[in-house]
Amino acid sequence: MITYSAPGRVNLIGEHTDYNGGFALPIALPQRTSVIFTPAETDTLTVRSDLAEDPVHIPLDTTPGQVTGWGAYAAGVVWALRDSGVPVTGGTMAIRSDVPIGSGLSSSAALECAVLGALASAAGVRIDRTEQARIGQRAENDYVGAPTGLLDQLSSLFGEVSNALLIDFRDITVQPVPFDPDASGVTLLLFDSGQRHGHVDGEYAARRASCERAAAELGVPSLREVQHRGLEVLDAISDPVDARRARHVLTENERVLDFVAACAELDFAAAGGLFTASHASMRDDFEITTGHLDLIADSAVSAGALGARMTGGGFGGCVIALVPAKLTLTVGDAVRAAVTEAGYVEPEVSRVFAASGAG
16 A cells, blocks of 8 residues: 655746746645555556545556546546556555645646656656656646646645745756745735636636747747847737737746745845736736636735735636735735625635645
């Protein structure tokens, strides 16, 4: 019997930069997905989840499209592992998770990384963490059909206590960055809007295609290659929507690096300002926020938060805010009141911190 777990993640800053070869700064969350795997001499992996009534039966020779729903993420890992040459055995797998689904906290990557770790352990194979991330990404891209970047898998695999992860997606490097705002009297609050996102419905893919068109028109493989040329370079993009999407990516990359610098100086007021600027860019240039999420972010700042932003792929999910510890209850209450008064469901509010990665 093998037990393996992997965490969800919060992306502090750097949204939709991963597939553009840019920068992002996530943390692994304390919320985790755990699997208990009992190998057996069988050609099927039977997976049960505490969040679903019926088990999913995954043939070891599964191919994309064969398994759908939540089980597709586990099936995708089986397929991607075998495709990369890792021997996968059948058996039974029980899954438990406290990572909220559809909240932009990467429940899918937590599931993929936990399943991958258990299956690789059963096979007696050690796989480099970056390669594990690529296998998980292939499962999600090519089996499930969600065109996500490497951010989620790298966050889950490389997470460290009291550290954020500066990820450079051009070179695929991960650098720990000390991140412990509580030690400076600042709390990272997470507001779960209850508004569930849908990435496979085409919106995420449309944003990625827009960025790819912009890069192609600029004659570069990714927008990262024009980062040093300033925003004037975007004047060469003929489609104004594509130009706005690209502007978000270039300015967001700068905000990631500025946020890292602010954290090094323990300047959480500056870090909060970068949160708020990031949200405005996602709202106006990338157009992935919602009125619901905008209200949460604006209400938090109005009540005393140093800054707030949507986190995750967009169109629902969560907002994070840096809040002076003495104002934690005040900000939480103010956001709940504003959101319910507007007719939305009351958000779940929690304190979060950087936790350990998969293992």
